[in-house]
Amino acid sequence: DGGITQSPKYLFRKEGQNVTLSCEQNLNHDAMYWYRQDPGQGLRLIYYSQIVNDFQKGDIAEGYSVSREKKESFPLTVTSAQKNPTAFYLCASSPRYTGELFFGEGSRLTVL
């Protein structure tokens, strides 16, 4: 079935460690996005990419990094520079020109 797969679903990290969250889509969508969601709040945009080998910072990019080497994949690295990384991370993709986002099931990161 077509969709977006995020892994891992749950991740625990010690302070000072970098972690990478995976996002893969087989929908043949051009654009991919990473959002962060804190409890009881909306989504804030971290990074987005509209084409392979190109990406742009969102509203809260500090402490995060991404790559877009393949159309299907848009991994997010949460670095040790991110001061408060505990959150629910959501990856999404969209076809060109329609604007509708398709979301994965999310990855919950907890820093111990």
Place this chain on the structure above:
Amino acid sequence: SQQGEEDPQALSIQEGENATMNCSYKTSINNLQWYRQNSGRGLVHLILIRSNEREKHSGRLRVTLDTSKKSSSLLITASRAADTASYFCATDEETSGSRLTFGEGTQLTVNP
């Protein structure tokens, strides 16, 4: 930055009643979208309304858009317990370059 603001923050109704959620935004938009999120899951797209449209229907959902007031409403008719979820509006601002900005959501509880 949060563009959309939903009202109310929380809504509790009985099965069979209608639920109305409102969204206000600040800048000119290309379109406005509504999403649903079950607890701990990814978001699911419900409906998109373009800036030149005033009303749109999809099953038990009715969305209105008033660009002069910069506001939208989502009406769910004949609600069911399975409609219990958080509902988010998201705006595609004219100057955003195809990135969506989400509000903080309305938590809807439908009591059986």
